[in-house]
Amino acid sequence: MFLAILKRLLMLVPVLIGITLLSFLLLQIMPGDPASRAMGTRASAEELEAMRQLWGLDRPIWVQYLYFLRDCVTGSFGVSIFHKQPIIALVAARLPYTLAIVAYSTVIALAIALPFAIFAAARRGRLADVAIRQVFVVLIAMPPFWLCYVLILFLALGMGWFPTGGVGEGFLANLHRLFLPSLVVGLSTAALIQQSLRAALIDTMQADYIDTARAKGLRGREIFLRHVLPNSLISTISIIGVRVSWIIGGTVVVEKIFSVPGLGSLLIDAIVSRDLPVIRGLTVFFAVMVVIVNLITDICYALADPRVRLE
Amino acid sequence: MIPRLNMKALLLASALAMTGLAAPADTLRVAMGFDPLSLDPIASSDNGSIWTQLLIFDTLIRPDRTGEGLEPGLAESWTVSEDGLTLTFKLREAKFSDGTPVTAEDVKFSIERAASEASGWGRFYRPITGFEIVSDHEIVMTLAEPFTPAFNNLALFAAAILPKAQVEAKGDAFFDAPVGSGPFMLKSWTRGSRIELAKNPHYWQEGKPHVDEAVLEVVTEPSARVIKLEAGEVDIALDPPLNQLKELDAKDGITVGQTIPYRADFVQLNTKRKPFDDERVRQALNLAIDKDALVQGVLYGAGKPAASAMPVMAYADPNLALYAYDPDRAKELLAEAGYADGFEAELLVDSGAATSRNAAIALQAMLQQVGVTVKVQMLEGGTQWETTKSGSYDMSVSYTTSDTIDPDQIIGFVAVNPERANAYHTEWHSDRLNELYAEERKTLNGPERGAMFQEMVQILHDEAPYIFLYHPASAWAAKDDVQGFEVLPTSNFRLEEVSLAD
Numbered sequence: 090m091f092l093a094i095l096k097r098l099l100m101l102v103p104v105l106i107g108i109t110l111l112s113f114l115l116l117q118i119m120p121g122d123p124a125s126r127a128m129g130t131r132a133s134a135e136e137l138e139a140m141r142q143l144w145g146l147d148r149p150i151w152v153q154y155l156y157f158l159r160d161c162v163t164g165s166f167g168v169s170i171f172h173k174q175p176i177i178a179l180v181a182a183r184l185p186y187t188l189a190i191v192a193y194s195t196v197i198a199l200a201i202a203l204p205f206a207i208f209a210a211a212r213r214g215r216l217a218d219v220a221i222r223q224v225f226v227v228l229i230a231m232p233p234f235w236l237c238y239v240l241i242l243f244l245a246l247g248m249g250w251f252p253t254g255g256v257g258e259g260f261l262a263n264l265h266r267l268f269l270p271s272l273v274v275g276l277s278t279a280a281l282i283q284q285s286l287r288a289a290l291i292d293t294m295q296a297d298y299i300d301t302a303r304a305k306g307l308r309g310r311e312i313f314l315r316h317v318l319p320n321s322l323i324s325t326i327s328i329i330g331v332r333v334s335w336i337i338g339g340t341v342v343v344e345k346i347f348s349v350p351g352l353g354s355l356l357i358d359a360i361v362s363r364d365l366p367v368i369r370g371l372t373v374f375f376a377v378m379v380v381i382v383n384l385i386t387d388i389c390y391a392l393a394d395p396r397v398r399l400e
Numbered sequence: 401m402i403p404r405l406n407m408k409a410l411l412l413a414s415a416l417a418m419t420g421l422a423a424p425a426d427t428l429r430v431a432m433g434f435d436p437l438s439l440d441p442i443a444s445s446d447n448g449s450i451w452t453q454l455l456i457f458d459t460l461i462r463p464d465r466t467g468e469g470l471e472p473g474l475a476e477s478w479t480v481s482e483d484g485l486t487l488t489f490k491l492r493e494a495k496f497s498d499g500t501p502v503t504a505e506d507v508k509f510s511i512e513r514a515a516s517e518a519s520g521w522g523r524f525y526r527p528i529t530g531f532e533i534v535s536d537h538e539i540v541m542t543l544a545e546p547f548t549p550a551f552n553n554l555a556l557f558a559a560a561i562l563p564k565a566q567v568e569a570k571g572d573a574f575f576d577a578p579v580g581s582g583p584f585m586l587k588s589w590t591r592g593s594r595i596e597l598a599k600n601p602h603y604w605q606e607g608k609p610h611v612d613e614a615v616l617e618v619v620t621e622p623s624a625r626v627i628k629l630e631a632g633e634v635d636i637a638l639d640p641p642l643n644q645l646k647e648l649d650a651k652d653g654i655t656v657g658q659t660i661p662y663r664a665d666f667v668q669l670n671t672k673r674k675p676f677d678d679e680r681v682r683q684a685l686n687l688a689i690d691k692d693a694l695v696q697g698v699l700y701g702a703g704k705p706a707a708s709a710m711p712v713m714a715y716a717d718p719n720l721a722l723y724a725y726d727p728d729r730a731k732e733l734l735a736e737a738g739y740a741d742g743f744e745a746e747l748l749v750d751s752g753a754a755t756s757r758n759a760a761i762a763l764q765a766m767l768q769q770v771g772v773t774v775k776v777q778m779l780e781g782g783t784q785w786e787t788t789k790s791g792s793y794d795m796s797v798s799y800t801t802s803d804t805i806d807p808d809q810i811i812g813f814v815a816v817n818p819e820r821a822n823a824y825h826t827e828w829h830s831d832r833l834n835e836l837y838a839e840e841r842k843t844l845n846g847p848e849r850g851a852m853f854q855e856m857v858q859i860l861h862d863e864a865p866y867i868f869l870y871h872p873a874s875a876w877a878a879k880d881d882v883q884g885f886e887v888l889p890t891s892n893f894r895l896e897e898v899s900l901a902d
Contacts (some may be wrong), residue, residue: 121782136523143518146576171437171446172591173572182591238623246631254626255617257594348437348619350592361752362446363782369603 090391097384104380105373109161112372115153116365122146123170125362144170146365150301157369163313166370171362176370186256187351190271190343195329197275202282202325207318209283210290221283228280233273237346240269254347270347274340278332282325286331289321323393330386334361334379338371403857424447427613428882428898429634431625431779435592435618440575441560442519450557451892452595452616452881457560457580460489461506461551467662467889468714470552470805473559474502474581474604483846484546487528487554495602496563497585504539511541511554511562520603522557524804525550546842552806557892569629573810583609583896593618603896610884610899618820629654629877635900636878636885638893642755648877655880658702658873661891662711662802662810665756666782667747667795667867668788671828675792682864686723686734687838688770689763693725695870709800709814709824713807715853720861723868728769742771748787748796751778756797757870763797769803788825795867799823805890807853808841824881828865 094153124140145156160167166176205225208217245253257266293299294317302312341353352371359367391397425433441453460475476492494502508531515525527550528543543550551560561581567574578586581604584597595616599609599862617634619625625637626644640648640656649656669676669685676682691705707720734740749760757778764774774795779787788796801812816837817823817828836852843849861868876886883898 110783116710119782120786122786125785126782139517159451173438173443173491173575179591241627243625246627249631249898251582253631253633254619255628255633256590346624348617350590350618351675354620356593360853361781384470393874 091192094384094388097387101377101380103180105161105376108376109158109369109373110154112369113157116368117150119363123365126363141225157366160366160370161373166374167366169359170364170369172364172367175366176374179367180352180371180374183350183352183355186267186349186352187337187340189267190274190351191333193264193267194275194278194336195333197271197359198278198282198329198332200369201279202286205279206283206286206290209287210294210387213291215374218287222287225280225283228276231277233277234342234346236273236276237270237343239345240272244269254349255350267349270340270343270349273343276337278329281328285324285328286321287351288319289324293317293321319393323390325394326386326389330382334382335381337378338375403732410438419734422551426638427610427615428611428895428900429453429615429617429892430895431617431619431628431634431637432634432638432743433618433620433622433767435620436589436595436616438575439578439586439589440572441558441562442514442516444523444557445520447891448618453557453560454892455597455895456578456582456586457557457562457613458494458502458582459555459557459559459561460491461555463555463888463890465886465888466494467805469630473555474507480844481549482844484548485542485543487541487551489541491539492604493537494581494604496579496581497600497602498563498566498579499602500563500565501536502561502563502581503536504533505536506561506564507539508533509567510561511559513562513567514558519558522603524553524558548841548843548845549804549806549808551845552808553687553804556804583894584614587613587791589832591830597861597895601884605896610846613894614895626877627830628880632879633807635882638874638876638887640875640877642702642875644879645700645702645875647809654877655882656875656877657886658875659887659889660704660712660871661715661874661887661889662805663799664706664709664711664814664871665759665797665799665869666709667797668824668826669795669828669867670788670791670793670864671826671866672791673794675737675739678737679863680733680737681739682867683723684730684737684770685767685772685867686864687726687730687733688772689723689766689867689869691722691868691870693701693766694759697762698755699870702875703870706868706870708857708868709866710807710857710860711744711800711802713802713810714805715807715850717831717854717857720854720857723864734770734772738772742773744773744775745794746777748777748779748793750781750784751780752798755872756799760797789821790842791825791827793825796825798824808837811840811853811856811860812837814866815856823865826865828863830859830863833859 124137144151157167164177168175169179172179205221212218222395241253245251251269252266255266257263299312299316302316338353338356340351341357344351344354356371404478414769432448434446436448436452437446438444438449439453443459444450444453458474460473461470462473464471474491474494475489478487478489480487488551490501491504496502511525511528515522527547528541529544532540534540537835562581566579571847585600587596587598599612603723622639622641626640626648629637645656648654669682671677674841694705695701695705705722747760749756760776764776767774781811784796787793800810800814812819813821814824815833817827817829836856840849840852843852857891874891876887879883881901883899883901887893
């Protein structure tokens with residue numbers, strides 16, 4: 090197992106080299122340059138040139154790439170042109186909020202999806218099942234920005250239960266403040282989990298070994314808890330894995346509306362201002378995160394299902 | 401009976417407890433749309449950073465509330481010599497927020513730093529070549545050749561006066577916890593989220609700031625800023641969505657205000673391309689646009705129509721008339737120029753700027769009335785700039801804002817060719833205007849210089865290398881108990897003037 094994990098981590102190296110090269114080259118062909126963004130549109134050609142020199146953008150592309158690789162290896166991922174800070178410091182300041190939303194929304198999603206999936210599977214084809222499915226389909230289709238505003242209007246402005254956005258200090262304050270953004274993200278995760286878990290439960294309940302268990306005289310509840318549910322949850326693991334990778338960089342809309350300083354908005358702001366080192370650094374950072382999340386997902390798979398081996 | 405937990409009451413109580421902790425009575429909370437990136441004045445160009453710096457640092461002189469004149473800052477008085485080559489400043493008895501006095505040494509250091517290679521604003525200050533420190537409170541600056549904007553540029557944030565000893569000792573780290581002589585000092589800074597400021601106890605304006613603390617909350621989503629105001633989480637929301645202004649103003653307990661800042665919106669016309677090389681065509685396009693309708697429809701009334709591509713600022717000619725809305729005359733001019741049947745053209749617009757996008761669609765409809773068929777092409781902002789710069793465009797919706805109160809910067813940008821942007825990529829050119837530009841920069845501030853600006857703007861208006869659109873307002877919404885708040889024409893705000901009535 091440890092050897093397998095080590096092997097997977099080593100496979101990261103070529104993947105990362107590919108990603109650094111790709112993100113670097115893509116940015117080279119992206120129009121717009123940070124100097125004219127920083128100086129406003131009113132700067133002279135000499136001034137723009139001076140700025141590019143100051144930021145090292147005038148060096149040959151391969152030299153810039155090597156510097157970039159060095160920064161990745163030394164762990165700073167480069168220095169932001171506009172924030173004047175190492176990218177790792179920018180990430181460190183924002184990562185806690187992003188991770189909080191990842192964890193919080195996953196807990197919310199499971200809390201919602203599990204009961205509804207079990208309930209729907211038990212009443213397969215009946216009215217309750219159909220109704221639940223329709224509700225969750227609507228949840229998947231609902232645009233997040235709309236859901237954000239609806240929740241703010243009803244739960245924050247209307248009932249006054251939650252603040253309208255922003256982050257606080259300390260665990261409890263953030264548990265309260267990050268509830269609405271996590272709920273928005275969690276609801277769509279919940280919808281995905283509910284649909285796949287329901288299908289998996291139905292599948293498993295029809296499996297031969299369940300009949301065997303029943304024939305052995307095990308009680309229904311025991312069969313469900315020891316055989317049906319664990320075997321069905323395996324599909325949920327991969328959905329959570331995919332969602333987590335997405336949430337880390339993809340919740341910009343939710344972050345913007347709820348004023349949460351997360352990684353997604355950092356990336357979007359960097360793209361708008363053409364803060365090349367931040368875009369590059371974050372791309373690599375996201376890639377590392379996706380690989381790690383996938384690895385963890387695979388490990389969970391292996392732990393949950395003895396037939397699966399890490400290779 | 402089993403008592404049921406009242407979730408609503410519980411949550412409400414915890415919400416109240418938390419807001420209670422976060423906001424003592426004399427804290428002014430402002431929601432702004434920009435995330436300050438750096439507090440180093442010479443390395444900043446974004447509004448969030450600039451506005452914050454102007455609350456923490458002082459400049460020698462500063463724009464007054466009208467935005468057309470200057471008033472004393474750290475300098476209590478000054479003289480400019482007849483030939484414009486010598487500027488003498490007398491400093492007031494002011495202290496930095498750590499209690500150390502502001503001296504002429506600090507002034508020399510700060511202006512030299514602003515002129516250095518590392519500065520994004522170097523060109524504004526490099527004309528100042530000599531510094532003579534007469535005493536702790538008097539400094540003389542000299543110029544090698546006359547350059548009138550140099551004096552006005554000292555009122556810009558980039559010329560903020562910093563404590564020399566501390567900046568030298570701490571280097572870049574100084575700007576993580578800066579010390580200035582402005583009304584507020586930095587208490588804490590959560591990047592991407594909020595800046596907390598505390599009153600500077602040593603501030604030179606007696607009795608100000610009126611509030612003990614001020615919090616700048618970064619809320620980039622305009623609707624979210626308004627929601628925060630309505631929920632009572634902030635006292636002031638900057639730049640609310642324009643289409644909500646009327647509704648907000650009608651609400652109890654909320655007041656809306658607006659200022660026209662130094663900004664002009666227009667459509668660049670590529671005068672290197674046919675038919676925009678013909679002055680009559682350009683004038684016709686201006687006559688075909690109903691500017692009042694644009695202000696009402698696109699800006700929801702928050703702004704005024706523009707007669708030129710210059711923001712309304714010092715030396716502006718109050719008598720400069722707008723191009724009237726006259727589609728018939730526009731058609732005549734087009735016919736004279738040989739385009740009786742109109743023509744087709746492409747219009748670039750920044751896809752990220754909602755107002756410009758709406759303007760483009762309105763322009764398309766208005767120009768169709770005079771036979772001009774416009775294809776709207778949406779581009780990302782950076783791409784739009786590159787495209788106009790390379791000259792491969794017909795028309796492009798754009799705007800300019802002025803950093804300094806001296807109109808020299810913007811006239812040089814939008815009207816002078818060859819210069820920094822070749823009349824903002826219109827490639828339009830006027831010898832007379834170029835002459836006036838060279839002359840204006842050597843002429844002392846006064847009516848003579850003013851007349852030169854008015855003539856330049858008149859030429860720009862007449863030859864119309866742009867379709868002039870409007871000057872959009874900067875709006876804000878505040879709770880009724882906020883007193884003394886306004887956005888200045890320079891777009892920043894002085895929180896030291898604000899008090900909270902209870």
